[in-house]
Each structure stands twice: as C-alpha cells, then as structure tokens.
Amino acid sequence: MRGLMNKLVSRSLSVAGKWQQQQLRRLNIHEYQGADLMNKYGINVPKGVAVSSIDEVKEAVKSAFPNENELVVKSQILAGGRGLGTFQNGFKGGVHIVKADQVEDIAGKMLGQILVTKQTGPQGKVVSKVYLCEKLSLVNEMYFAITLDRKTAGPIIIACSKGGTSIEDLAEKYPDMIIKVPVDVFKGITDEDAARVVDGLAPKVADRNDSIEQVKKLYKLFCERDCTLLEINPLAETSGNQLVAADAKLNFDDNAAFRQKEIFALRDPSQEDPREVAAAKADLNYIGLDGEIGCMVNGAGLAMATMDIIKLHGGTPANFLDVGGNASEGQVVEAFKILTSDDKVKAILVNIFGGIMKCDVIASGIVNAAKQVALKVPVVVRLEGTNVDQGKRILKESGMTLITAEDLDDAAEKAVKAASK
C-alpha cells in the first residue's frame, strides 16, 4: 500500500512534466484542456475539474468529488517541471496530493501566483487555473502513441506492454515488446489494426473489446484534430479494470490551424514569450534565445547558417528572426523594435541575400526602420545579391553608423567583436 502511494506521488509529479514537453512553435495546451478533449472523444481519463478561484475550488470539491478522501492539486502552466517548482511567494511544489479538506488551502497558495520551474526561466509563469483530479490506483502501465511516419507515408501506432518511462528507455530495455502498426492513410484504422495494437499492449484486466474501442477512439482524435503526436504514457489499467489515459502529450499541426479553430482557440498567450507574441503579430518568424547578438535575416535557411557562423566565431545568437523572402518595410521596422527592446542584445547582425527581393529595397527599408527606432547597439550589415551596389550606396549615404561586412564570415566576426565591446 505504501509502495503504491509513493508510486502515485511520483506519477503525479511526472504527469506535470510530461504534458509540457512540447516544442515551442507547436500549439501548447494546458493539461486540463487535453484531458477535456480526450474525454469528448470517449477516451477514459482521470476525473478532474479546472478551477480559477477559491469559490470554484469549494464548489468543485463538494460537487465533483463528494466521496474522495484525497485529491491531486495541479498548477496549470505551459512548462514542465511543475512538481519540483517553487512559487515566488515561497510555496514549494506545483503539484500536491492532499486530503480533501486541505485542497482549498493548497489551491489558494497556487492561484494567481508565479511558478518558477527549470523550464520557465527565472521569470516564471502565472498560474491562473489549478486542476483538481481524482487519485487513481493503477495496476498496470503500458505505452501508446500515434505519430506520422516517414517510411510508410501515413500514421503509425506504437504500442508497448510496458510503460511509464520514456519511449527511448523502453526501446532500450524491452525492444521486443514494442510493436508498430502502420495505418493506411486513405482507409483509416481497421478493426484488425486496432486488435493488433491491443494484442501488443496485452492488458491484464481490461476487456479486450473495450480496449479495441479505446484505441479506435484515440486514432479518431488523432486524425480529426490534426495531431502530429498523441502519446499516452502510461496508458494504465486501474484497480477498477478500466483502461485509462493516465498521462498524455498532444502535439497539433500548426499548419492545420485554419481548420482547427476550436483547438487553436485554446492558445494561452499569457504563457508565451512576449517577444514572440509581438513578432507573431507582425507576421515575423521569431524565436527568443539567450545570446547577445540579435539577428535579422531573410529566409529560414540563411538564418540558420548565420547563427552557425556566429557560434563559430565565439558569439551566441540572441534570437532566430526570419523576416521572410518578401519582407515589407513595416516588418523590418517591427523586427528592429523587437531586437532593440531586448536588453541582452549587444549587437545586431543584418544578413540579407537579395534573391527575389532587391538589395536596394531592403537597404532603404533598413534606413527607414533605423530612423524610427533608436539604435543603441552597433549594427553590422551584410548584403548580397540583386542590386547589391545600389543597396550598399543607400546604406552609405544614409549617414547611419553601420558596420558593413563583405561576406557572411566577415559579418559574423564583426558582430561578435562589436558585441564584446
């Protein structure tokens, strides 16, 4: 009994972590939102209620969990490491298992507070909701995932009769227990496919037909909601002989945002980097990083090459910023604003190759942008491509104190030097 208890604690803590390990540019949704979504598809999930005030906590405990002795109280933020996090008010731990009469007290210490975890950075993230969950007793843990596969050009279901640790660990420890079932992208999942998956999972107590139905429902969710990854780990069996998605990670295809309005409406901008929110508004491709050299580049490929070279010269990029192949002057201005508002940025490197765009257009964009934004740090510019001479002349005649560079290597070297001054 004691062992099970410990296991539950650690489970709850890992639940908090794993929901959150999603990539930056993919839509990230809160744990309670994911559970709610699965519930809508008839997938068994632990019973839970998301609340945002003490009154709601009282109400939820009374109406949703009248017979529970203990509940799990989870801070809802879009970052991992919640269990081991610390609130700025000193309260320790973003996830707690407590007696029903203490829920109010614990939730009160979380709501509206800033939780700092190893993934949030020192500024932390605000907890505007806590998720109250029933405490499950699990008798078996398995692994289940659906993703898109390169080789078979379609969805593939991965299942393992062991679960609870990462798929990498499972692949190492139990390579023979992992089965992969490709699904025909045109036909969709068949009863045979689902049965093969269930046989691979080998549930101990859950009904086979019920389990097949659960697998089909998971597949339905994956397809209908344009997921790129749906990972249930563990897919667990409870002492009540039920198959339950005890913890899940859902990634959604950004490209499908136009037809998944409901899902993308779940976005929570209060949890995002304000620099990235501003960039998204200007239709710029921006990712904030920790370095000291702000980069403004056209084209994702060139941006990557630029960052590589900065690193090669001993500098660190402060961001990834792709203004796109057809950037307007307005976008260049916005880009400069975002770069200059970042205190960490000690120098700016502008690297443009005029393929479709012409260098003279870009150069006048830079000059006009610089007029609107007070430039406090040195700017290194490298221009190459169509009308490069006109572009360089515009920069020169602008009277701006720009450092011009001959090639990418030279530009990176000058930027690193300028940033270290």
Place this chain on the structure above:
Amino acid sequence: MATGQLFSRTTQALFYNYKQLPIQRMLDFDFLCGREIPSVAGIINPGAEGFQKLFFGQEEIAIPVHSTIEAACTAHPTADVFINFASFRSAAASSMAALKQPTIRVVAIIAEGVPESDTKQLIAYARSNNKVVIGPATVGGIQAGAFKIGDTAGTIDNIVQCKLYRPGSVGFVSKSGGMSNEMYNTIARVTDGIYEGIAIGGDVFPGSTLSDHILRFNNIPQVKMMVVLGELGGRDEYSLVEALKQGKVNKPVVAWVSGTCARLFKSEVQFGHAGAKSGGEMESAQAKNQALRDAGAVVPTSYEAFEIVIKETFDKLVEQGKITPVKEVIPPQIPEDLNNAIKSGKVRAPTHIISTISDDRGEEPCYAGVPMSSIVERGYGVGDVISLLWFKRSLPRYCTHFIEICIMLCADHGPCVSGAHNTIVTARAGKDLVSSLVSGLLTIGPRFGGAIDDAARYFKDAYDRGLTPYEFVEGMKKKGIRVPGIGHRIKRGDNRDKRVELLQRFARTHFPSVKYMEYAVQVETYTLSKANNLVLNVDGAIGSLFLDLLAGSGMFSKQEIDEIVEIGYLNGLFVLARSIGLIGHTFDQKRLKQPLYRHPWEDVLYTK
C-alpha cells in the same frame, strides 16, 4: 519516384492559381535559354476561363486559362509538370487532383503550411503511382538552360549572374529555397555551374527527399558532382548516408548540414522551417555532418568553408579530365518592361489619353488642382465642384450659388414630362437604376429640356449683333425657327413661371450685370404682344442669365465664352439636375412595387 532527368528544354507545365510574376519569370528564363516553346502551356484558375497575356521574349503570347485541372490536362496532354501556387488551405486537394491525372508526372507545391496528414496522402499516392512531388513549402527547382519552376533563382539578374541559362555539371539539392539562391551564386563562382537544382522544402515530411534527388542525379550523365545542403531536425540526411554506405552513389557528394548552433540552446528550438527543429542527438546538425563525413561525403568544418570544398572537389574532377568544358554562351537581353524602362528614364512613349480636370495619383484626388481636403475644409458646395470640374476654375460664390439654384430648380418637374415618364415605365419593367435613369435622360434634347444652350446661343448672337427684339424675332420667324427659351404650355403673361422669377430676382441682386437677361425680357415683351403664352420660360431664363454670369464675372475671355456656348455646357446643367429627379422616380416606383406598365387601348387611336 523517377530515376533520371525530370525536365528538358521541351518540358511544359500547367500553372495552378494565376500569378503573373512567377509565370513571367519562367517565360523570361525560357527566352534566356533560347527555348522554342514557352514552359507554361496552360494556367488553371478555378472558375475562370480565357487567356492571359504574357511576354515570351519580345512577343506577347496568350496562354490559355482553364477552370479545372481536368480540362487543362485534356487540352495540354504533353504538359507533365504541375506547378501549384494554391494557398496552403487548398494546395493538398488540388495537388491530389493533379497527381491523379495520367498526364501529370511532377507536382511542385509552393504553399507553406499544408497540414502534415494531407501531405502524407500526397506522398503515399505519388509513391504507389511513380510520380514526383516537390515541396510543399518550396520555391521549386531549376534545370539550367532548360526549365524553371516559378520563382526559383529569383530575378533575371540573379539567374544571369549564376549562369543558370546554360547547363553546368553540378547537381544541387537543399531544403531551403532562399539558401538555394545563395548556393547557385556560390556554385557558379567556383565551378562550371548548376546542371539541376532542387529545393525540397522545409516541411517535416517533404514530398521528395534529399536522397531521392541525389540518387536521381547519380543517374544523370551530365551531372558530375552533387552538392547537398541539409538542416538539423528530421532524419532525411540519414537515408543519404545509407545510400552512400551502400555504394549507390558513385559521384562525389559535397554536403553541409546547417543548424550546428542549436546545441547552444537547452530547450527545443524550431528554426522557421517546420522540419528544422532541434530534437534528439541523431537529428542534430553535428551528428548528421559527422555521419555524412563517415559515409564518404565531403563535409566542410563550417558553412563558410563549404565554398572552398566545393571548389576543391570540382577542381579535382577537372584534373581527372571528368569535366567536359562548358560551352559559354551569351544569353540574349530580356527586353525591358515598358513601365520599368520609363521609370528608369531609358525610353519615352506617347500617351493615349490626356486629362486636365482631375488627378487621382497623389495622396488625395484633386479637382482642377484643388485637393479634396481643401474642398471639404473650405465648405465648398456642389456648385463649386461643378465650377472646378467643368470650368477648371474657382468661380465667385454668387456664381456657384447660381449654378446650385439652377440645379435645384431643374431637378424635377413631375411624373408627366417625357424624361420622368420614360424612367417610370423602365423602372416598372423591372430594369435596374442605371437603365431607368438613362432611359429618362435619353429624352433630353431639342424638344425636352435641351433648349438652354440654344436659347443662350440665339440670345447671344442677337444681342452681340445689336438686333432689336423685333428684328431678332421676325428674323427667326422668316427662317422658320421658333425662338428657343420663349413659350410655355401652361404659363401666361399674367401667370408667370415662378422659377423664372426666382432666378431673375437672384441675378438682379447678385450679378454685376444682367444685360443678356434684360435683352431676353425685351424679347419676351415683344413676343407677349403676339400671343399670351409666349413667355420667357425657364430655359430662356437660365440661358440668358448664364451668358450674364460668363460675361459679367470677368473670369472668362470672349473666346472661352463662345466655346462654352458652342460645346453646349449649359445642357449639362439640365442633365445633371434632372438626373436627381429621375433617380428619385426610379426609387419611388421600386418602393411602390409597381407592376409592368402597359398603355391602355382606350388611350390609343387605332386607325388606318
């Protein structure tokens, strides 16, 4: 997936979703290469049919536009490349429709942001039907001197600089389209140039992969070496590693994987391209570079050294005698577009239209040089606007006020006059506003409303020649012409037209001189002595008073006044004014939901 060349100098494409610039760039490239037929056979623009005019060298050609993919493929059975410029929302559906056409072999998808599950279907279909998908999220590709997809390689200047108008010996493939432009430049500097270059696109699941194209290049005899630019994220580069290890590639491969900086960052970072995210160690740029190096590819130590190792590899092939020297050709000059040439001051061309009254090119429209904001700020009325647009000058307020009074007085004259009647009949026939309006306007002429100009003309002529009213009226009578502006169906000498009185009172108060009006009154006095209904009517009043306005305001030369009377400006006033009433009658009939009008038999005299 095809195993050899995808394109040739006779390859033709169908272009989905009309975009003028990329198609023109393709045709300009064709001309640069000396192709005999344009590389775009047809355009598909859903819901539209006809032709689009574009330039093929100096000639203008009409490229057929079809409303469906099926129709385009039937019309152009030899066009086997489908270039899809559809938005990310519809790109998957149109690409699938194209792949299903037996005549289509290659589909290039430009849109960025096609849902991954949709792309999967395209890949699965293409694979089982031996077709090639390039993209999504790509600029496309180019076979030097032969065929180019859309915006590949950018402007013509860049294409010329990169010598893409004639084939070289290097096969190039990358994920990034922007970087391919930069690499074409690099490769042209240090080798004899590109034979074929493909950008597979930045998505997680590209329709065709780096290794697909490298294996294809390996089968093309003219390709002597290959250059690959990869990116962190995904495992695509490893299928190339496998191919190299298995000895499937027997030409030198120079490769670099971008994104080595990603290790600096603790969290997962995605670099613009959907596929370019830092994931596990295997997907890192470092690991991929090392694996490629181990498999026998030439891998530099940094991106900047890429150019050097490309040069070294090429020079070695030259030493080994494996490169046949490329025959250099001078590409023809693309005729410059007239608009650009004019802008740069290189040519001049005569205009076909001249306009002097208004200009819409600036920040706000100007009427005769007066900007819209001044017109509003100075509180101008419609009379002032008429004076600007018709007379090209700002007339004194009393003049423009007079114009406004004329318009107000002539705006309508009941439903029975011929103009309103026509409008009412037309509106009741269910016709639209413009038809109803012009139907009424068409009645305006010498018998209805159109007497103002004639009245002005004859009064002016008579007064200027010093004819007495007697001489004038009798002279007209001899010629068999009724005096315009005199006579009314109802009004009499003892029951004057109220409108005439209003106009005369205004003019007497405000006009510096009313000599023409006085003359008209004298003529009226004489005609009234002949018959009681020969009063000065509203046409005559306006006509004569306008002469006073033109002559008395001091704003017009004698020549200008003659011209205004000659051209017939004054009827313009009546047309403009009565339009107000005719529009009102149209709305009135529509509002009243009046049925079709049919004239009653009883009201017609049927006779032989």
